[in-house]
Amino acid sequence: MTTKFNNVYIDECYTIASIYEKDGPISDYFDLIYDKDFYYGCDTFEKAEEKMLSNSISKLINRAKVIDSDVDYVISGDLENQIASSNYAMRDFNIPFLGIYSACATFGQGLLLGANLIEGKRANKIIVATSSHNMVAEKQFRNPTEYGAPKKKSTTWTATGAASMLLTNRKKRIKITSATAGIVQDKGIKDVNNMGAVMAIAAADTIKRHLSDLKIKADYYDLILTGDLGIYGKNILIDYLKDSGIDLSKNYDDCGLILYDIKKQPVYAGASGPVCSALVLCSYILKEMERGKYQKVLIVPTGAVFNSTKVFQKDSIPSIAHAIGLEVIN
């Protein structure tokens, strides 16, 4: 189902990034870069991620000149088991909290929920946030980085940082125009080192339904962006949609290939993690929309909603993607 919005705007954002993001092509667009190490002044990587997320929300609140009680809900999720970064970070705020999980598509699901709540007049101001941390994710899903386990070239590199966005019903430059919720897809792929292939299916399904529901073609948008398919997943998606008569060759890119330069950085197939698409959207894309480079953008955060236990039990890897339409108001 694709829902449309007439009264949902982006007020402000705040982005925090780390070492690998600083070395990438869009580092000038971030609000804060912590490049000393992966600890962000904390004892553990987990506390570092929690602090990044908390800081991104509190700095957003300051920037938007609101206080806790002005914000109806914070909607946030992350890759840590039990979305711990979000749950623990929310101790720092006196704001009702709605925890979500959609793997690396989490920020997309948050925007979809936030926009629907505001459009339905069930809230006036909602903060949508997410984070990820390379070392936290590697430890949890693969091996602690210190083990030095080799990686396949089709793996992606979990981005480190936090991003938050304040949605409002008050008129601003950029509005959210539509949202298509993902349907879980699973074509039987079991390779945890090739998430791009796993998620391309979900991106294809959601983009097809989005365009069909709104009766528009892909060139309606100046830019269509997937979340973190990486170079292999990106090419698979282009092929999938070509078979459905949808041409993505002109106006399509993947956030995982915008956040990092895979030719220069040791990040394999590109960036991933829930903060990947959130960082790219909340910094580079929105600023370039304001500057006039893009007027209509469709962002499609993509998530592999798997679990290590299920993988060890030889189950395949499901995926999901949510699409969010954005437009500059003239």
Next chain:
Amino acid sequence: MTTKFNNVYIDECYTIASIYEKDGPISDYFDLIYDKDFYYGCDTFEKAEEKMLSNSISKLINRAKVIDSDVDYVISGDLENQIASSNYAMRDFNIPFLGIYSACATFGQGLLLGANLIEGKRANKIIVATSSHNMVAEKQFRNPTEYGAPKKKSTTWTATGAASMLLTNRKKRIKITSATAGIVQDKGIKDVNNMGAVMAIAAADTIKRHLSDLKIKADYYDLILTGDLGIYGKNILIDYLKDSGIDLSKNYDDCGLILYDIKKQPVYAGASGPVCSALVLCSYILKEMERGKYQKVLIVPTGAVFNSTKVFQKDSIPSIAHAIGLEVIN
């Protein structure tokens, strides 16, 4: 923030329970009991939980005489890392999926989101679902049950089962009247064997805000129900609220003490798990509301939103509770 609803009704529910729930006081109210073992015909406990959840949703769809495309969203979450039961079960449906996580308060958050989306005319029919499985949760959060690790008397027993509810904008006997979203609480408790104490704080905060926002007293409801505080948490909550001038002595109970009989069953302080409050609500409470025993009920699912890694790192345990008001229409 407490939001009110005028057009959100409960259409149908479907509950599946297991061995310990069969031995409890309300077993006659469940739709399906699988009491052969904890495998539900599957190879692993994890697959059993996934199948229970999937079956509960598909049987709900049959009972309500709808098809996948009639349902705008399924909103579901569970205790498994990456809410895997929900994500994997959703492979069986062609319905947009929104994954949520609020520990054992997940069903409450689902009802809150579903009701707001329907009241705001952003959806017509939404399925809210959850599951938990004792053996899956023990393995993930404590030790595999087969190890035989002793338990403290203040621990609760994760319920096994799945529950799903279809919300609709069409008039039915029972309506959802209000919802108060939780604010994360943390008073520094670190004892993972006493979740009742951890969560009582969150229940107190949410109930206080709910009553204050709506300018009503506790006796407005025929019954106030917390999710899974157990016997110790229940008494702590009564004490907390007595200090705030709120008397819960007459019309308050905890779902964890309704699902199991702690005097007869070896379940320590009571039942817990996201399915605990969902099972009690979707079977016993709704049926007794229809029969006239209760007219106005406030259910407050409670969750300890912690993470094993954070506990090992000596962090304290945050908690959250969401309140949902229900009423029989005459």
